[in-house]
Amino acid sequence: MPKRYESIADDLRQKIHAGDLAAGARLPAETTLAAEYRTSLPTMRMALGLLQAEGLIEKRHGSGNYVRGAVSLVEYTSDRDIGGAPTVALSAIDAPLETVVSVCEVDAAEDVAALMKVPPGTRLVEYVYRRQRHSEPAPHGLSRSYLIRELMPSTPQLPSTTPSPWSDHLHKQLDAAGFKLDRIEQRLTARPPTVEEARELGIVGVGVSVLAIQRSSIDTEGRTVEASLVVLSGDRAMAVVTTPVVSR
Structure with missing residues (x-):
């Protein structure tokens, strides 16, 4: 009852x-x-x-x-086949979303350094993504992806096409630099937003959680060569993970 x-x-x-x-x-x-x-x-x-x-x-x-007015729902999907190319995306279910991306160099903060298994202060290339519907005041999600600067031979470049935070343009950069990926690890957590996250995502309701995602891309030598941190507003996002079943 x-x-x-x-x-x-x-x-x-x-x-x-x-x-x-x-x-x-x-x-x-x-x-x-x-x-x-x-x-x-x-x-x-x-x-x-x-x-x-x-x-x-x-x-x-x-x-x-x-x-509240109607908001578009963003779907986090992770569909991949062992041995195949990973396809991971943030897509809008009921309305198109725009992605704004910027790139800069930063020193690794402690949380990012721990995720990438490098000393704090290591120079990193940071890509920041904002996924937003044009008619809505706040983004559905914020994503920050990192590459180790000294491992990249060229100046960091913005993607030539409109990316999603999980697009493969970073993996293409790694592949061009000679790194071969062995696996991609992802950790999903539902938790209350920080004050900064609530402000950036426009979360005003008490009790609204965020979907926090950590992704680590590990190469065949066991190095974490890329890491991403994504925070999605829990009232505007859902996670869908599909795992292929291989007959034995």
Whole structure:
């Protein structure tokens, strides 16, 4: 049997989906809703918190709760065949996304150094990607990818075509430099956003998690030659991982 706050959230959810509560509409005050549903204020706030976590409403400090406008959903997919070329992408399910990418040289921070198994301060090439729908104010995800500068023979270049954060243009650079990949390791974690991540991704609802992804590309000599850190807003992203089954 659903708990009281779950039942209230379900009723409000149906009203949002039916259009009875339109996008951009301000919900009644929490005290008014609590009286309407004959429940306590803490229970009402739990119901609203559930809808915030789902991305259906947003809380604007000093103003109240509002129904969120429609946002496009981004899908993180990882489909690869052992021995074949990896195809990993961030794609929009219901609307096209644009990618803005920049490149610079940085000194490895401790977290990146640990991921790449190099001393902190090692010179790296950093690619920063922002995936965003033109009509939406905040990006769906932020991605930072790293290469070890001294291993790359030429000046870092931006990709010639519009990339996704998981495009193969970095792997092509590694291949051109003579590195052969042995495997790609990925770690996915759902966690609360940091203050900086919430600001960059436009996360305003309490309870909205982020999907954090770490990727390491390891060559045939056991070196981590590329690493990526991706953070996706949990209310606008889903992960899909397909693993081929090989008959034995």
